[in-house]
Amino acid sequence: MADTTSFSQSTFDGLQKEGRPVLVHIHANWCPTCRVQTNIISSLLKEDDFKNITSLRVDFDNQKDVVRAFKASQQSTLIIFSNGKEVGRNIGNTSSSGIEKLLRKAP
Secondary structure (H helix, E strand, O other): OOOEEEOOHHHHHHHHHOOOOEEEEEEOOOOHHHHHHHHHHHHHOOOHHHOOOEEEEEEOOOOHHHHHHOOOOOOOEEEEEEOOEEEEEEEOOOOHHHHHHHHOOOO
16 A cells, blocks of 8 residues: 555554554654655555555644654654554654665564
8 A cells, every 4th residue: 555544543453453564654744854754655655565564644733642642752753563563663764765674674
């Protein structure tokens, strides 16, 4: 799934239950770092290695309860989950290789 979907708890829970790898992107529309990350993520998720990862975007400004639940202190936070567990996280990373490394933590 190459497209990013807006975060909903039911979607996240369903993907976790299926054991699917999930990338949660804490995003703000006004954030230039987030925009760069979005472009990199979109490109990487089209690659065969990452086609099974579902990307869910959390709106930093309008989903504060979700932001708190993920213990994210700022926008531009990327969290990767595999088999229902967090396996990696980074904040403010705009390097394609760094984001790829994060995605590789989810088999």
